[in-house]
Amino acid sequence: MTAIAKDFPAARLHIVTGKGGTGKTTIAAALAIALACGGRRTLLVEVEGRQGIAQLFDVPPLPYREKRVAVAPGRGEVLALAVDDEAALLDYLDIFYGLRRAGRALRKMGAIDFATAIAPGLRDVLLTGKVKEATTRTSEGKRVYDAVVLDAPPTGRITKFLNVTAEVGGLAKVGPIKSQSDGVMAVLRSSQTAVHLVTLLEEMPVQETIDAIADLSATGLPVGAVFINAARPSLLPAADARRATAGRLGVSRVAAGLELAGLDGKALAKPLTAQAVEDAQRYAIQNESRERIREVKRPTYELPLLAGPIDRSDLFELADILHGAGVR
Amino acid sequence: MTAHAALDVDALLSDPTIQIVVCCGAGGVGKTTASAALAVRAADAGRTVVVLTIDPARRLAQALGLTRLDNVPRVVQGVGSDSGGQLWAMQLDMKRTFDEIVEEHSTPQRSRQILSNPFYQSLSSSFAGTQEYMAMEKLGQLRTRGDWDLIIVDTPPSRSALDFLDAPQRMARFLDGRMLRLLAAPAKAGGRAYLKVVGVGFTVFARVLTRILGTQVLTDVSAFVGALDTMFGGFRERAEATYEMLCQPGTAFLVVATPEPDALREASYFVARLYADSMPLAGVIINRVHRSAVAKLSGQRAETAAETLEEMGDQELTAAVLRIHVELMFTARREQRLTSRFTKAHPEVRLREVPVLTGEVHDLTALRTVGAALAGEAG
Incomplete structure (x- = not known):
C-alpha cells in the first residue's frame, strides 16, 4: 500500500493548483514523472496557454497533440498536452456537428473567440472536458493513461474553473453542452479525481491554500494532498x-x-x-506555517528547495523524492 | 558593479506632474504590497493619494483599514499627517463597478432589466477580462473625480501581465462588436439582406451556437444588447479613453518582478510592450533580492572555512553560520546573473533592487519599511 494509493486509492486524475509563484507547474511535472515510474504512462496537461511544461522540460512549444516529453525510471513515459481553447472548441464542433471545415472559417472571423467569450463557462467546460476525455479514454479495453495530471489555474480561480456545471448552468439548461458539463462534473466530483494544492511555507500561500480547501470542499470537489514546496532545512x-x-x-x-x-x-x-x-x-x-497546514488534516508531501532555477533534471530529483514518499 | 541606471522612487512619487502610477507584473511578485507601500510613502511625503488595490491579502487590507468593501475610497488614518498629505484606499469590486456603470447610464427600470439578465450576470462576474476592464474603468472614475493628485493602481492577477492592457479593449470590442449585435438580432435583420451581410458561415455558426447553448442564451443576449444599445454605445470609447490616458506623460508604469526566470520573462514582455505602445515606463522594481552584508567573504572561502571547522569538530555553530553565508552568496550570485541578463536585454530601463524582508506586512509600520526599501533606503 503506497501513500498516494492509500490516501486516494482510486485517483487517476490529479489536479494541481496553488498560489502563483509556489511552483505548481513544477510539482505537477514531478508528480507526472513519479506516477509514471515502473512502466506506466501518464499525461501532463496545461490549460492556460503559458507553455510552462515545454519550458520546464526544455522542449519546443507543445502543439495541441499529446507528445512524449520524458521517459520515467523503469520504462514509464510521460506525455504532455497543451489544451488550447480554440482548438478544443473546433474539436467539439467537429465531434458533435461535423463542422471542422466551417470551424476554420469561423476561426478566421473571430467567431471562436467570440463563442468562448459569450459563455465563459463554455471555455472551461471545453478545457476540463478534454482532460476528462483523456482520463477516461480506453483503447482495446485498456486505459490509455494510468494517470492524468493537470497543471490547473491558480488557487484564486480553481473552484470556479472546476465547478463547470454551476458556470454553465446559468447559461445552458438543456442541450449537448449541458450534458457535457454534467459528464465532466461527475468525473471531477468522483473519487477518480483529487485536487492537490501546492504551497510554500509562507503566510500568504498557506492562507490561500486553507481558503481554497474550504471552497473546494464546499463545492463538493475532492480535495487531495498538500504539497509543501521549497522547504528549507x-x-x-x-x-x-x-x-x-x-x-x-x-x-x-x-x-x-x-x-x-x-x-x-x-x-x-x-x-x-x-x-x-x-x-x-x-x-x-516555516515551522509555524507547517503547523497551520497540519491543522487542515490533509496528507502532505514535502519537497526541498533546490538550488538555482528549476530545470529538467530537477524534475526527476523531485519525482524521486515523491516516489520515495510513496507516490506511485 | 551594476551598470544600469537606478530608479529613483522618491523622485517619482514627489513629481507633481505624475498623477497615475500603475504597478504591473506577474502574479506573486508583491505588486499589491508594493502599491500600498508606495501610496503610504507618497502620502507621508505630502501628496494626496488614493490607492486602488485589486485583491489584497486579508492582513494587508486590514493594514489599510479596508474593512468595508463598498467600492469607494476611504481615508486611511495615521498617514501623512505631518506633511499635509493624505492616503485613501479602496479595493476593487468588479461586479459592483459594472453595476454602477449600468445604473449611471440608464433609467432605473432599464437598469433593473439589465442587472437581472442572466447573460449580464455571467458577463459581469466571470468574463475573462472583466476585472481588468473594471480596474481601468475605476481608474478613469477616480481620475475624473479629481480629488487626489496621485492615483496608484495595483493590477489584477492575470494569466499574463499584458492582460491588464489588452483585456479592456478586447472586452469593449466584444460588447461593441458586430458579432454580438448580429447574434442578438438575426431575426430583426432577417432574410436575404442578413445573409448578404454576414455570410452563410455565420448563419451556420449562430445555429450551432443556439444548439450548443440553447435558445435561452441567445434570447438573453438579445435582451441584454437591446437594453444596452439605447443607453450607451460607448464601451469601446471608454476603454480607449482610459488607454489614451495611460499613454500620457502624467502616467508612470512600474513593472514589479522578482529575480526569478518566470517573473523576469513577464517583466521583459511588459517592458517591450510599453515601448512598442510608447507608454511611459518609469522603471522596474526587482523585489525580494537576496544580498549579503558580508559580500567580501566569498562563498568559496566561507565553504572552506566551514569544512575546516567541521573536521575539527565541536564547532557546529560557527560552521552552520558559515554554511548559511555560503547559501546566501550562492543565491545572490544566481539572482545577479538573472538580473544582469535582464539589464543586458533592456539597458535603458531604470532599475531598483529591493532586498527580501522577513515577516509579513500587517500594519502601516511594516508598509513604511517596505516603502523605505522600495526607495532604496538601507534597512
Missing part, C-alpha cells in the same frame, strides 16, 4: 536556532570559531551572526 543546530529566534545567539562564540578557521572573527562575526538570526527567523516562520 535549518542549518543551525536546534538549540542554537532557538537561541537565534529569541535574539540570543552569541557573537563571541562565532568569532572564536571564525578565528579557529583562520578568518577575521572580529570583523565577520557580527554580520554573519545577523544573517544566521534572519535565517532562523525565516525557519521559524
